[in-house]
Structures are given as C-alpha cells and as structure tokens.
Amino acid sequence: MDWGMxxxxxxxxxxxxxxxxxxxxxxxxxxxxxxxxxVPYKTIKPLLPFADSIMLTRGILRxxxxxxxxxxxxxxxxxxxxxxxxxxxxxxxxxxxQEAIKLNVSCxxxxxxxxxxYEHQTLVNLANLVDSGEKxxxxxxxxxxxxxDMVRDARYLALACRIAAELGAHVVKTYYCENxxxxxxxxPVPIIIAGGKKLEKEIDALELTFKAIQDGAxxxxxxxxxxxxxxxxxxxxxxxxxxxxxxxxxxxxxxFNKEKKKEHKNPALTR
Ligand code: 5RP
Numbered sequence: 001m002d003w004g005m006x007x008x009x010x011x012x013x014x015x016x017x018x019x020x021x022x023x024x025x026x027x028x029x030x031x032x033x034x035x036x037x038x039v040p041y042k043t044i045k046p047l048l049p050f051a052d053s054i055m056l057t058r059g060i061l062r063x064x065x066x067x068x069x070x071x072x073x074x075x076x077x078x079x080x081x082x083x084x085x086x087x088x089x090x091x092x093x094x095x096x097x098q099e100a101i102k103l104n105v106s107c108x109x110x111x112x113x114x115x116x117x118y119e120h121q122t123l124v125n126l127a128n129l130v131d132s133g134e135k136x137x138x139x140x141x142x143x144x145x146x147x148x149d150m151v152r153d154a155r156y157l158a159l160a161c162r163i164a165a166e167l168g169a170h171v172v173k174t175y176y177c178e179n180x181x182x183x184x185x186x187x188p189v190p191i192i193i194a195g196g197k198k199l200e201k202e203i204d205a206l207e208l209t210f211k212a213i214q215d216g217a218x219x220x221x222x223x224x225x226x227x228x229x230x231x232x233x234x235x236x237x238x239x240x241x242x243x244x245x246x247x248x249x250x251x252x253x254x255x256f257n258k259e260k261k262k263e264h265k266n267p268a269l270t271r
Contacts (some may be wrong), residue, residue: 004137010168011072011106011129012053012139013190013218014244020171020192020219021240023051025060026076026109027223031083040064043227048237053180055109055141055221058095062103072106072203074141074221075263078125088147089113093125098202107171108133109141116147125166130168141221142169155178173221176212184216193217195225200266202238203227206252211243219243230266233260 003007013020025044027034037043040056041064048054048071055074056065057245065073077095080089091111100108109175110129112122126142133140144166146152152175165187176184176193185190193212199205205225212220222240229235238256241247 002137005139005170006132008072008106008137009139011142012074012097012171012267014052016141016167017244018190018218019213019243020190021050021052021227021236021243022055022074022192022219022220022221023047023053023236024055024221024223025227026056028060028249029057029076029079030081030088034224038225043232046160046233047227047236050233050240051105052219058099058103060256071165072107073103074107075100075103075105075131076109076144078110078122087117088145089116089122090120091118091122091125092113093129097136098136100138101136107139107141109143109173111143111145112160113145113147114163114231115156116149123163126164126169127167133170134168139170140168141173141192142167143221144172145172146175152177158183158186165189171218176208176215176217180215180217182213190218191216194221195220195222198224201252202231202235202256203249205235206238206242206256207249209239210249210252213242227266231256231260231263233263 040060051072053072057076078091079094080092130140135226144160154177157174161172161174172191226232226235234256237259241252241255
C-alpha cells in the first residue's frame, strides 16, 4: 500500500485497535426515503460526532453533511437500481473517481451480488473500482449484498467475502451468521458487519455486535439498528462501547439505558 492508501485506510479501520464504527445512511440510493431517514440531515447531525466514519451517496453528502466535518467519508459509488425496478443486482458505478477525489473521501463502497443474475457485472464493477482506487490511493469497501430469497449462511457469505477480497477489496461488509468465524477466516481483509433490518429490541442489536466482534469482525457498518431506535445517540454510543472498549452486552445495554435518559426521543420522528 502506498502512503495515501495507508493514510485513508487508517481513517476507516482505526490503527490503535483495528476496529471501526461506520454509520450507514446510504439506504435511500435504492429504497428512497427510508423510515427515520426521510430527512437525512436530521438523522445524521446528532449521530455524526460519535461515528468513526459515515457511509453515504454523494447526493446526501452534498446536501446533508457540513463540509467542515472531520469524520471520514465512505462514498457509495454503486447503484442505478430501485426497489421497484427490474433487478436489484443490475448495479453499475454511478460516481466517478474524480468526483470522489473532489469530495475528499476516505473510502469508496460498492455492492456485489454473488449468485444473482448480474453477478458478473457487479464483480467486474468491483475489479474496475479497485483499479481506480489503487491508482489514486483510495481503499475500496465491497458490500456483499444479498437478494431477498438468498440464504445468508456462512457458506454463501464466505464465498461472497472471499471473492470480494480476491478481486482486491480492502474491506468487506457482510452479515453476521452462524459459524461467522469461518467467514472471517476465509477472508484475508477486515470484515465489518451490517446490522440489517431493525431488530425488535436494542439489546438484540448489541448482542449481534458483540458476537460479530467476538468472532473476528473488525467492527460495524450499521444503519437501521441505530437510527431507527427511539434513542439513536444512546444506541451508537452503546455499539461503540462494544467495538472499541470491549464492553459486554450487559455493560453496553446499561450504557444505552443511562444515555437514553439524556436524549430526547429520536428527532427524525418529529420532523
Ligand atoms: C444498503 C447498505 C447499508 O449500508 C447496509 O445494509 C448497512 O445498513 P443496515 O445496518 O441498516 O443494514 O449497504 O445497501
């Protein structure tokens, strides 16, 4: 890795502990105004001070994040599909590397859809993006997207993560699953986990985070389980305590309960 790549990478996976709390707010790129992310700046503003990095599209970056921020930007550069369109896997690269450099981003993110109709196209997208990233010293986060009907088991996720790493991704985002340690073992670059759909209770998401870290994840790229909580700031602090301070689930949940007393109910609810 050259200096620029190393420098940017160290802004994503923190060198002091090799961990990362990435706040995911890119959902609108195919889902439109997702619940509690309807007005992005209202969701983002209170959470940004507690995120190690933020993952979003250029449209939301430009309109909803103050350019004076020092939080590293992970720019989603794949898309071109919608939840009501023909096939979610038919993604292409939607933002140029020059634009990403102008936006001063620390990392580029792109989805791959292994096993889907457009698998080949998305894997070639990744390979091309890695080439561009290598040229300009920008690391690539590969997102292992799964279709509605696809099983998120260790065999499938290990396949998708390994392919992402083989094609040159510097970090891979996937889902937690049973036997997750085998997914980590087969992937030579750091793995971070998505939270997935909002779980019923906050403690469930904390448990998910804890288990993923125990099994070798480098951290989270979490969205809905943070900002769809009634107390998102308390939630990101609790997630962070597990990722960076090795809190147990019980300790993190105690922190959540303590912090939620200081927080007004989710401002994204009261637009
Ligand atoms: C959407 C994404 C999201 O960033 C990812 O799924 C993380 O968010 P969540 O924790 O809400 O699942 O890549 O395609």
